[in-house]
Amino acid sequence: MKRSGARQEAASQLISKRIAELGDWRGETLGRFRALIKEADHDILEEWKWMGTPVWSHNGIVCTGETYKNVVKMTFSKGASLKDPSRLFNSSLDGNARRAIDIHEGEEIDAPALKALIRAAVALNVSGRKAAPPKRGGR
Numbered sequence: 001m002k003r004s005g006a007r008q009e010a011a012s013q014l015i016s017k018r019i020a021e022l023g024d025w026r027g028e029t030l031g032r033f034r035a036l037i038k039e040a041d042h043d044i045l046e047e048w049k050w051m052g053t054p055v056w057s058h059n060g061i062v063c064t065g066e067t068y069k070n071v072v073k074m075t076f077s078k079g080a081s082l083k084d085p086s087r088l089f090n091s092s093l094d095g096n097a098r099r100a101i102d103i104h105e106g107e108e109i110d111a112p113a114l115k116a117l118i119r120a121a122v123a124l125n126v127s128g129r130k131a132a133p134p135k136r137g138g139r
Contacts, residue, residue, distance in 0.1 A: 011048040015065075018054065019119040022067060025105045030054070030065050036111055037063070040118035059125040062118060075100040082120050086113035 015034065019027045037056050045060065054065040054068055061077040077084065079089060079099025080113040088110065091100035103109060 011046045011054075013044055014052075015054045026067045026072050028068055029103050033065050033072070033108070033114075035117055036109070036114050040115035041122050044122075052064075057125075058122045059128075060123045062125065071102045071104055073100050073102050075081060075122055076117070078124055080106070080119060081124060084117065086110055086116075088113055088117055102128055125138045 019031045019034070021027070022030065034054070034056075038104065041058055041062075043058060045057045047057055049055045049064075056062045056065075063074050063076045066073045066075065073091065076089075076099050077079040078097060079092070080095060080097050082099070084099070088101050091102040093099050101109070101114075
């Protein structure tokens with residue numbers, strides 16, 4: 001347990017460092033995403049994977065937070081299996097499993113809707129169910 005706790009602390013520090021290093025709207029946006037994720041699930045595990053990608057997990061990956069020049073992307077690994085009544089997903093919509101939310105400078109996120117989406121992703125992971133297979137044939 002001690003070892004995974006140290007990894008968690010190291011990952012959290014690396015995420016904090018990334019947010020601070022960005023020093024612009026992308027860092028602020030990633031920081032807001034992070035705060036909302038932690039509010040939605042107090043047991044979420046912060047990880048640092050794939051050469052510098054913040055990852056939040058609870059019984060499997062819930063989402064990642066990537067930063068690019070013009071967008072901050074929050075990718076849900078099983079997003080295609082989640083209901084999104086607020087239509088937050090606006091990227092990676094054709095994939096069989098993932099869905100993403102792209103935020104550009106000056107855009108805001110619907111915090112209650114995002115927290116509901118995070119809770120739904122955690123519930124799917126905790127349930128042990130596999131992601132729903134893609135719908136085919138226009139059904």
